[in-house]
Amino acid sequence: MVLIAWTEAQHGTKVRFVGAEYKELFSLLNKLYDNATRGAARSQVGSSLDTLIIFVVGHFSHEEKEMIAKNYSGYDRHKEEHTKLLKTCGGLQIGFHAGEAEVTVEVGNMVKDWLDHHIPTFDAAFADALNS
Numbered sequence: 001m002v003l004i005a006w007t008e009a010q011h012g013t014k015v016r017f018v019g020a021e022y023k024e025l026f027s028l029l030n031k032l033y034d035n036a037t038r039g040a041a042r043s044q045v046g047s048s049l050d051t052l053i054i055f056v057v058g059h060f061s062h063e064e065k066e067m068i069a070k071n072y073s074g075y076d077r078h079k080e081e082h083t084k085l086l087k088t089c090g091g092l093q094i095g096f097h098a099g100e101a102e103v104t105v106e107v108g109n110m111v112k113d114w115l116d117h118h119i120p121t122f123d124a125a126f127a128d129a130l131n132s
């Protein structure tokens, strides 16, 4: 099942690398969600989860490097948002591999809501600075 679809209107930021990375991120997230909700093997869900989290870490650090390079004034507040999500995802990842947590519909919706809010609010806001 598809959890989230990338659209220019909702997720466009006018920053080329951000759009390209989100398309890939959404595809990894949809794959994880599909595996988890159709009852794929736990090992498969776990490897989709790990792949997604590695990609998200890379995406956030790419944005943060670019913000620092442009001396972007909203860096601290933006990084705080990234850190909060990574904390939640890291907790889920540890819990999943310990057999104490699952990737549920609620988890999928939480991540979708985070993206639907973060991209137009935080990522779109750094477009002028990053493209300058």
Ligand SMILES: [Fe+2]
Residues within 6 Å of the ligand: 018, 059, 063, 119, 123
């Ligand atoms: Fe982002």
Ligand SMILES: [Fe+2]
Residues within 6 Å of the ligand: 063, 078, 082, 118, 122, 123
């Ligand atoms: Fe961001």
